[in-house]
Amino acid sequence: MKSRVRIEAESICDGFVAAGAARFETDILLQAEVLLDLYGEDIRARAYVTTDPERGEMMLRPDFTVPVVQYHMAGDGLPASYTYFGEVFRKQEDHPDRRSEYMQVGYEEFGGANAAAADADVFGRFSDVLAPLGLRAATGDIGILIAMVRGLATTEDRRAALMRHIWRPARFTALVKRFAGLAPVPPSRAALLASETPLQDAGVMIGLRSEREIETRIDALRADAAEPPMSAEIVDLIAAVLSVSETCPNALEHLRDIAVDMPGLLPALDRFEARCEAMARRGVDVDSLPFEASYGRTSMEYYDGFVFGFYSEARPDLPPVATGGRYDALTRRLGQGREIPAVGGVIRPDLVLDLGGLP
Amino acid sequence: MTIKLGVPSKGRLMEKTFDWFGARGVTLTRTGSEREYAGAVDGVDGVDLVLLSAGEIPRELAAGRIHLGVTGNDLIQEKLVQWDQKVEPLARLGFGHANLIVAVPQCWIDVDTLDDLDGAAAAFRARHGFRMRIATKYHRLVRDYLRRGGVADYQLVDSQGATEGTVKNLTAEAIADITSTGETLRANHLKILDEPPVLESQATLFRSRRAEVTDQEWADLRALIERLGL
Numbered sequence: 285m286k287s288r289v290r291i292e293a294e295s296i297c298d299g300f301v302a303a304g305a306a307r308f309e310t311d312i313l314l315q316a317e318v319l320l321d322l323y324g325e326d327i328r329a330r331a332y333v334t335t336d337p338e339r340g341e342m343m344l345r346p347d348f349t350v351p352v353v354q355y356h357m358a359g360d361g362l363p364a365s366y367t368y369f370g371e372v373f374r375k376q377e378d379h380p381d382r383r384s385e386y387m388q389v390g391y392e393e394f395g396g397a398n399a400a401a402a403d404a405d406v407f408g409r410f411s412d413v414l415a416p417l418g419l420r421a422a423t424g425d426i427g428i429l430i431a432m433v434r435g436l437a438t439t440e441d442r443r444a445a446l447m448r449h450i451w452r453p454a455r456f457t458a459l460v461k462r463f464a465g466l467a468p469v470p471p472s473r474a475a476l477l478a479s480e481t482p483l484q485d486a487g488v489m490i491g492l493r494s495e496r497e498i499e500t501r502i503d504a505l506r507a508d509a510a511e512p513p514m515s516a517e518i519v520d521l522i523a524a525v526l527s528v529s530e531t532c533p534n535a536l537e538h539l540r541d542i543a544v545d546m547p548g549l550l551p552a553l554d555r556f557e558a559r560c561e562a563m564a565r566r567g568v569d570v571d572s573l574p575f576e577a578s579y580g581r582t583s584m585e586y587y588d589g590f591v592f593g594f595y596s597e598a599r600p601d602l603p604p605v606a607t608g609g610r611y612d613a614l615t616r617r618l619g620q621g622r623e624i625p626a627v628g629g630v631i632r633p634d635l636v637l638d639l640g641g642l643p
Numbered sequence: 644m645t646i647k648l649g650v651p652s653k654g655r656l657m658e659k660t661f662d663w664f665g666a667r668g669v670t671l672t673r674t675g676s677e678r679e680y681a682g683a684v685d686g687v688d689g690v691d692l693v694l695l696s697a698g699e700i701p702r703e704l705a706a707g708r709i710h711l712g713v714t715g716n717d718l719i720q721e722k723l724v725q726w727d728q729k730v731e732p733l734a735r736l737g738f739g740h741a742n743l744i745v746a747v748p749q750c751w752i753d754v755d756t757l758d759d760l761d762g763a764a765a766a767f768r769a770r771h772g773f774r775m776r777i778a779t780k781y782h783r784l785v786r787d788y789l790r791r792g793g794v795a796d797y798q799l800v801d802s803q804g805a806t807e808g809t810v811k812n813l814t815a816e817a818i819a820d821i822t823s824t825g826e827t828l829r830a831n832h833l834k835i836l837d838e839p840p841v842l843e844s845q846a847t848l849f850r851s852r853r854a855e856v857t858d859q860e861w862a863d864l865r866a867l868i869e870r871l872g873l
Binding site: 320321324325326328329377380445448449452454455458462470472473476482483485486487488489490491492493495497498500501502504505 | 724725748749750751752753755756758759761762763765766767770771774782783786787789790791792793795796797798799810811813816832837
């Protein structure tokens, strides 16, 4: 089985090389610090962490994205595309029946000045490679959600809080309710706000978080409590955006209707439209391509634009056969001031074989 | 072969377990010298006593090397992935009560809920340049709890003992640990978040779903369970 998966992986990878991508290789043992800083504690639930007596915490490669971004950004910065294949390792606590060690084939494009064209190109390549399997495609756009939050008529603090939790849907919804005054204020918060000198009863100050930091947060809570609640209209608009799920052209039209009351969406919708046009030119059947505004919100939080996945309708028990998207923000985080437009994705050759393989 | 009953090998947990079985007509005793981990079962047939560290009982149950075991459900749920497919709780024994909780410094008067913890964590990371550290040995349970609570910008740091002291020693900003009375927390100037605990634990009798049993062992197991009134 493993040798067949490797052959399948190699053949997909060769296809990307033939189309002009450079082969990329990297270590299996990665420095954990960068990944932990990027993804937070949740990554520990998904990736294997081990320790090296000299190099500290190391992680078994959970994906290739971070190494390939680091590699590209250490280079000359000219536009480039890469392809790779190799094992990745993920704990499967919630699905012990799923593989914890499997192969990924990836394709990543850096530096494409025309984002719509690059998105369409990457999606088109994956769509072409996987076409024989008859998979269902799913698409979304985190950039639309970011634009929605950025454009909300509310305070900067509230926008920042919502922005932090775009990737945690339940928490996001809870915050919207709280800002709209639809959730009860916890008694502890009410008591804190009612007290004029709350720090008098604070007792012994211990720990690294200073009295000054506590004061600063209380000031912020007071300022927020003095703000009027977010209007019911805004709450409805947010819910309307998040529930959009139809074909790309209909989704675009629907979102443009919403944008009449939420003009902050417009630049992101123009990008969505440009991408649809670029996809159509690339030969993608955009008219029947599904679009879900909430798609990709529960994945690793580095996608910040177009997102896509390919699923087997015949085998709904399988994880997605391919996933990908745009991650400009990740290059900004890793690039120490520099940012390079980046979009790419991965295919799981083991699942391709489970579904009968490519001719 | 015999049914193997795993019981904590020392301390109050062992004594209370012996009492619980004794009250139901099954006498558990340690045999041999004070230091030898051997035991005997009287009152039922075909049951052997295996004295083990409470922390090892989940693993032995999951591996099917013991048929029954007494341990806290905190340890079962922390150590076994999909625990309910590996063991079946037969009885809560009514002792060894403890809650797994998240605690923060008492001086954090602005933090009482998970929502507050998340807000404080965001500001802490922005101010200090690293994620707020929460010391614990219950990594899986706590991570899952905080994820469901929507807390971001934190990191768990491992603490296998004296966890309440980590905040004062500046190796963590908050802790997640087992507490029964909360006294140690108060003594270390910590307070429990005003939220449901991560887990409510007590000593529990578990049956392994993985241990293989012959017809005879099955009959002995049934007789024991009946004797215990379960």
